Amino acid sequence: MISEAFVCLVVAISDGDTIKARCGEPGAYQEVKVRLAEIDAPEKRQAYGEASKRTLAALCAGVQAKITPETTDRYGRTVAHVECRGQDANTExxxxxxxxxxxxxxxxxxxxxxxxxxxxxxRGLWSEKAPIAPWEFRHPKR
Structure with a gap:
């Protein structure tokens, strides 16, 4: 699903790597759930999970975002690079x-x-003695 970039209003921040955006023309809006490409933020119940969400919200909540799609994930989310306030949110x-x-x-x-x-x-999660990657937190080795 590689397509052209589009601009949408960020209406919600789900967590540190997922946003909801309202795209389209007035009266014909479509809500799009976007997963930031190439990064994985701490889970909500994990150390820095809420801080990660707040940091993304400070950059992107309530502003126009340039969304450059790469693919669609298994949950139907658009996986993309997201630019808010002139900054690449994924990198930030x-x-x-x-x-x-x-x-x-x-x-x-x-x-x-x-x-x-x-x-x-x-910085951030790297201030922890032994930070646990989200993919390890979600699926601990047994």
Whole structure:
């Protein structure tokens, strides 16, 4: 599903890597659920889960966002890069230490450089002694 970028109003922040946006013309709006590509934010009940959501909200809530789709996930969400206030929200979440680069889906290797800088600076989740990646938190090894 690679298509052109489009601009929508961000109407809700579900968590640190998912937004809801209202797209289209007045009277014919469509609500789109968007998963930020290449990153994975802490789960809501995980350390930094709520902080991650607040950080994304501070950048994107209530503003026009440029959404550049990459694909659709198994839950029907548009997986995309999202630009709010002239900043790539995906990158900014990693830079703030509010999300990991999602190894399984990462395409842009420079995101690892951003993540390494956040880790070295001890920003956000990297201030924890032993942060647990969301994919490990969701599916702990038994």
């Amino acid at each position: 979440q990693v830079r703030a230490g509010m999300a990991w680069v999602y190894d399984r889906y990462a395409k842009n290797q420079w995101l690892y450089t951003v993540q390494d800088a956040a880790r070295l600076a001890g």
